[in-house]
Amino acid sequence: MYSMGILTAFGISFQKKTNLLYVLNGCINILAIATMSASQLVAAPGSDITLGCSFPHRDTDNIQNLIVNWQRGTTEVVHSYYHGKDQLDRQSLAYTGRTQLNPDELKKGNASLSLVGVQASDHGEYTCAVSNEQGSFRGNIFLKVAACCVNSTTVPDPWIRWNLLLQLALQVLSVL
Numbered sequence: 001m002y003s004m005g006i007l008t009a010f011g012i013s014f015q016k017k018t019n020l021l022y023v024l025n026g027c028i029n030i031l032a033i034a035t036m037s038a039s040q041l042v043a044a045p046g047s048d049i050t051l052g053c054s055f056p057h058r059d060t061d062n063i064q065n066l067i068v069n070w071q072r073g074t075t076e077v078v079h080s081y082y083h084g085k086d087q088l089d090r091q092s093l094a095y096t097g098r099t100q101l102n103p104d105e106l107k108k109g110n111a112s113l114s115l116v117g118v119q120a121s122d123h124g125e126y127t128c129a130v131s132n133e134q135g136s137f138r139g140n141i142f143l144k145v146a147a148c149c150v151n152s153t154t155v156p157d158p159w160i161r162w163n164l165l166l167q168l169a170l171q172v173l174s175v176l
Helices: 158-175
Strands: 003-009 012-024 027-034 039-043 049-051 067-072 076-082 113-115 124-132 135-145
Touching: 039 049, 049 135, 076 113
Parallel strands: 039 135
Antiparallel strands: 003 012, 012 027, 049 113, 067 076, 067 124, 124 135
């Protein structure tokens, strides 16, 4: 397959690859479609996490031309950046005051999003979409929020507690 560029998202490298090849009147036209699978991240409620996303860039790229959009699902805006600054007027109320991009890192091709105070409602698929002078790039990550069991009347069996911790640790290791 013909490689069109590389997008590193969430610590995993993905290549934009040609998926379709059309032959028309002796001319070969190549349609590039980004092919990538979603990564997975597990977080505990109340924790702070970083959803990683990096993109191809050059030191000469003008950050004023950079567009970064983080979404949850297909319509919920988590964080937007364009015209050289955060643009949060369309941000979902659920994320108000809980997200942050690092402008110095954006200059280096890093559009990782910090999410503070993870909530059960944050569970779902997130998309990082970046457009710059090098092109447009997209990556996905699925955030699982670990369930907590609280029982105020009895103390849980220690075996159950350790078993749940082991399961969570195995899920985290499987992502790495």
